[in-house]
Amino acid sequence: MCAGKETPNMSCYHGASKPVYVDEELLQEAVLEQGLQDQAERIAKEEGIHYNDALRLSLEYRNIRRIDHLWEFTSLTKLNLNNNFIKKIEGLNHLVNLTWLNLSFNNIEKIEGLEGLQKLEVLKLSNNRISFIENMDNLVELTILCLANNLLHQLNNVVYLRRFKKLFTLNIEGNPIPEESCEDNYLIFIAAYFQQLKFLNNIFLNEDIRNRASIKYNLDIEEMNQGELQRQQAVEESRKQEAELQRHEDAFVEQLNGSHLYNNIFQNDTEADKLHCLPGVDELLEGFEKHITDLCNQLFEVGLAEHKRREAEITLFFQKNEADVTRHQRKAFNLLTDFEKQHKQRIKELQELTDAKERKSQVENCLKEINLLCYNLMTVEFQLYGHMEETIRKFDNNISEMTSSFSETAQGIYPLHCRELEDSHHKNIQQIANTTVEMVAKGESEDELPDDVRMLFLDKNTVTDTLAASHDNHVQTINDRETQLVTRAEAWKVALIKGIEDTELRRNRMRIADIHRYADYLRGQLEKLQ
Template identity: 30%
Template sequence: MLDPCKEREPRVITNALIEKCIDLQYPKGEVGRLLRLEGIPMEEVKEIRFEHLYILKIDHLWVLRSLVKLSLNSNLIEKIEGLETLIHLKELDLSFNKIQKIENLETLTNLEKISFYENLIETIDNLDNQQKMTVFSIGKNKIDDHSNVNYFRKFKALTSLNMAENPCSEEEYFRYYVAAFLPNLVYYEYKRIDEKERGKGSELFRDELRTLERKEEKERIENEQIEKEAQDAKSHSKMFVEHLQTGKLFDIMYTNDEEGKTLLELGEEVRELHAEYKNQFVEHCKEVFDIGEKHYYERQTELDNFTRSSENAKLENQLESIGHIENFLENKNAMFKNIKNLQQQLDHDVIDEDQFMAAMVDRRQDFEQMIHKTWKNLMELELQIFEQIEEVNQTIERVLSEMLNTFKEEVQAVFTNIRAAEVAYSENLNEAGIQFLTNMATMTDVEEIPKELKEMVYDRDSLNNAIVATHDVHMQAIDSREDLLNLRCKAWIEDLVDRMKNEEIHRNRYKLLEINHFLDIQQEEFNEITSLPEQIVRDEDEL
């Protein structure tokens, strides 16, 4: 007999508990008994309930990988965890627990119904991936800010929401707020929202709603821009010049260049020099981008031509192979027809067994010659196309390597200009710094000089060290970007060549297997059709 006190102890989900809950779900009576005998593998279970079991920690649920509905309500769960493998889950019930935060649901993108009723949640978040969610219940929690409602504006499929008995839901007109700010919502607290409620809510919260809509529109534009930049970067990465059409490389140089930022405080003249330097730098980067774009399309055109040439060669080779196969099949059909005629003649005593056997020996020799000739022709064609493709691939490698070298040489020339611009700026900065030191010696009020600048340029050595430091940071950023471009070029051509070689090796091996398999089948058919009639076999056995 089970100990009632022990049953109420906090527990973790184990395989034994899972098996017990599965067993409880079987129907009663004979049907249930038969189902238990047959058993349901854990990986096939679609629905399970762990209710009123004093569960403290979710665990071991990875064995239920086909689960669609999961109920964990009325337990002692404090943290959402251990659910990431349940990617088919559509319904999740975590009501009546001790959960304080919504988390670890990112992989559950098929969730449609979720309930966190009566927990300790204060903020609604971390549900961005649940775009299929239609029903969400988070009543009787600790949500006190009514703006949490706005989080649900991104869920276009959401039709039913329950936030009853939260502190924010006790506010006057809260239902009208929900109606106004969630225009796609159909039910709130399981009661349909009518148009009057929506209209009144829009009137009551007009200003707040307009402010939110303006903010969302701004965020939408910003997100579209970010997405476009990401797509552009992905596209431009094939050209090896991503982000070089903008001033991003220049900005990267100054990200960790505190000396360079501080030296801009030397005065208006330095800021003008900096602005001019930036314009030159960005223009040179755009030159690199234009070169990259031009050479990318040239490479693609060349690669497309080679690909077309290879495909045409393969097609011609295939057609010739088909011609040999059709010729073989035509001769085979004629031979099989002749063999059947001989078998009929034997059956009708037109020829005797010796004549039939002698004819079969001749036919076997002819068929073996046909098989060998076809095998030889097909193998010669395959060897021919293999050598052709190998030669084409070598040519592609050579041509594209030469094109990449030309591209890198043109880019190198522009990077030389970028470095020259950096050197010129550094020299101008040094002159401006010396002039600043000279002027500072005669200044009566040095308090106007920023503290960081004063500490950096208190004498010529410190000034020189600061300028050298900023120059080194810039040169390192420029060198790193050029090195990255060269490394990406090298990796691309190596990957392309390896892929083409592997694809051709795979194609060749498959073709050889295909040829041999085809001819093996033909040989089996011949053996079958030329097998001795049963009567001859019996007569020979008797002898």
């Protein structure tokens, strides 16, 4: 047993072995030991190991101290790291397809580093030094959790796990949780608070246990359920609002549904605030706000409608793209199937030949067939790539037309009319201001105006300059929102097309490399038979 450790830890029994770290050599050894799906070990050694193809990786009993170098294992579904010297959970966020993780029998003190594992179903953390359950919110698919023989000492902390609605099996035995803390065996407590749980510490929670739990904790559970329901409703409402705001941003019309623009126009216009006390100004501002808001709402609705059109076009493109790739892949598959059937027969005949001349002739024939296969596969791939280029070009034209049309519509509805409204509003304010200047000069409004407003209207030129600066700022705010809308729409279109083109280019290069690699592998087979 480890000194100072309250629970057993198998890493203590490794003897005096020197701790190691996960590195390239260790990973290659582990992957080759376990084998790669659909690849022989010899091919893996000759052509290099494709970590992103590995589905399972077992690294137990290797004296590992730190988790590292796993970022390429993006397809990994099962990872075994039990019985090592690991102190910290880290380096796992790239394993987005992981469903099974075993970190039992290590020296882990804190649950962390699991944020990216949203598909994780099984988590084994038994025989560590964990004292608190936390940082697991993203594990929404969790069904089995093992935390036996750790340092958990608060039964209420276990209630944290209620958020995992799919949790089926929980093991927390061997932890220093005092049973007297809940006046009964915590089996009843857990059965009450985890109504979906089937097994606790390998004990089936039968109907009798459920009934006893329901009687004992009925009021507590009802209160907790109500609180959780309210919190869940609040979270769902927040998510809906976030999703709606994201939809507005994707349509480039965020904060155009309402009086946001009007508020932005006057946000920093301190001089305009002084005009509210002038006769008729409040009515002008109310009318100005209404007209600006109506225009913004009109553009907002147009933006959402255009966004829906673009989304439909994008969906149609990717559906067609997938169908085209599938069709060409089927052609290539048929070519490979026919070739492999005949190639196996040719290899069999070649192995049976004893005459050197005949063997040489048969090898040359096999090489010709391999070259023909390579040519035919390349032809299919180039046909697909050329077809995809044309499809992307048409899609680019369609999206560009939609984006340009939206930008032109927006410029017609929003900035042009908004500027006209601002010009009209400015002229009306000028008339009121000029009248006020004359009244102040005659001393007719001394009792009606605050001192700071009256001081502003003592000089006509000052008033004219102040109103002109205010008008320029208003127009600039309108122009800036127009520029933001148009430039973001164009940048989105450019990024979308570039992303599609880059993805297709990578697919094409990978396919060509695969064809050459397979042909080289076949030629290597023949060389060994000569």
